[in-house]
Amino acid sequence: MEKNFYGVFKTFFKVGTLLLGGGYVILPLLTSELVDKKGWLTSEELVEYYAISSSLPGVIAVNTAVFTGHRLLGLKGAVAGICGMIMPAFIAIIVLASIFNEITGYMSVKNIFWGVGIGVITLLFLAVREMWQKSVNDTFSAIIYAVCLVLALWGKIPLALIIIGALICGILHQVWRKEND
Amino acid sequence: MIKMFLNLFFQFFHIGVFSFGGGYATLPFLYDIAEKFHWYTTSELTNMLAVSSITPGPVGINVATYAGFTTSGIFGAFVATGAIILPSLIISTIVFKIIDKFKTNKFVKGAISALKSAGCALLSAVGIKLLFTSNLHLIGTIILVILIGTSFKKKFDPIFYLGVTAFLGLILGHMHLIGV
Numbered sequence: 001m002e003k004n005f006y007g008v009f010k011t012f013f014k015v016g017t018l019l020l021g022g023g024y025v026i027l028p029l030l031t032s033e034l035v036d037k038k039g040w041l042t043s044e045e046l047v048e049y050y051a052i053s054s055s056l057p058g059v060i061a062v063n064t065a066v067f068t069g070h071r072l073l074g075l076k077g078a079v080a081g082i083c084g085m086i087m088p089a090f091i092a093i094i095v096l097a098s099i100f101n102e103i104t105g106y107m108s109v110k111n112i113f114w115g116v117g118i119g120v121i122t123l124l125f126l127a128v129r130e131m132w133q134k135s136v137n138d139t140f141s142a143i144i145y146a147v148c149l150v151l152a153l154w155g156k157i158p159l160a161l162i163i164i165g166a167l168i169c170g171i172l173h174q175v176w177r178k179e180n181d
Numbered sequence: 182m183i184k185m186f187l188n189l190f191f192q193f194f195h196i197g198v199f200s201f202g203g204g205y206a207t208l209p210f211l212y213d214i215a216e217k218f219h220w221y222t223t224s225e226l227t228n229m230l231a232v233s234s235i236t237p238g239p240v241g242i243n244v245a246t247y248a249g250f251t252t253s254g255i256f257g258a259f260v261a262t263g264a265i266i267l268p269s270l271i272i273s274t275i276v277f278k279i280i281d282k283f284k285t286n287k288f289v290k291g292a293i294s295a296l297k298s299a300g301c302a303l304l305s306a307v308g309i310k311l312l313f314t315s316n317l318h319l320i321g322t323i324i325l326v327i328l329i330g331t332s333f334k335k336k337f338d339p340i341f342y343l344g345v346t347a348f349l350g351l352i353l354g355h356m357h358l359i360g361v
């Protein structure tokens with residue numbers, strides 16, 4: 001397929017369509033489409049983009065689309081990548097939202113959603129455990145975790161402020177370590 | 182109406198700027214919005230979470246589209262979805278241009294490691310709040326403990342956990358063992 005706006009859009013549209021279950025399958029999907037099938041980039045490049053994307057704010061799939069799009073076609077490619085990536089999600093939700101409120105009136109659907117609530121808490125637990133293993137690995141990060149948790153549970157401050165606070169602490173911690181070296 | 186669009190845009194734009202840690206990192210902000218603006222309820226959000234696991238696309242995008250659509254129709258859906266991805270486009274574009282400096286900078290590394298811990302803490306808080314506000318009953322608590330307990334031995338796909346719990350909800354509800 002040609003490496004133009006439409007080609008990039010179409011490739012990411014396909015990835016966006018196959019992206020089920022919350023984004024964790026994005027890397028294998030992109031590898032199969034961009035590296036194996038099209039040869040547009042190397043798998044090392046892709047892994048690097050993914051790693052950086054996951055340390056930036058926002059949705060990882062979208063960040064990865066921006067990076068790969070830029071690498072292929074510049075800003076035009078980034079826009080094509082984003083549009084392709086989110087279009088299937090957008091359409092699916094518009095269709096679903098229209099029928100969502102009607103079906104939730106049924107008793108059986110209510111029961112299903114009661115059960116699914118338990119599944120969601122399980123998934124949250126698994127996500128927290130995975131994030132924990134990747135992030136909390138020394139005293140400093142453990143303190144950040146504990147303080148942020150307490151603030152998020154009982155503090156009456158906006159979540160954005162907690163994030164900004166953590167960002168400043170992370171930088172100050174490096175400054176302090178540099179001075180002690 | 183304009184005020185509604187501006188508010189939608191601002192709220193989802195700020196999620197795009199501040200949610201760190203990927204995957205479910207947008208959730209703390211989405212629950213926060215539910216409590217503040219009533220564009221959707223917290224239980225609707227939990228349902229949406231499950232639904233978004235079986236529809237294409239990342240959950241943050243799904244909920245943005247849903248919130249925009251239910252509050253102000255198709256145009257609202259465009260505004261909210263556009264707002265949550267715009268920071269990604271801007272920030273990732275900048276980082277792409279300075280990628281080599283970005284990778285090796287010590288302060289960037291320090292900031293990212295603190296932000297990941299913070300993102301993890303915010304998501305933990307959502308889980309804890311959800312646990313105490315959900316109407317689980319004894320039987321639901323037992324199911325939850327079993328699912329989490331077995332996950333230490335073997336972790337299944339998200340679809341597995343949602344499928345099993347959906348099925349159990351249907352069956353238990355039919356047997357009138359839960360009062361929904």
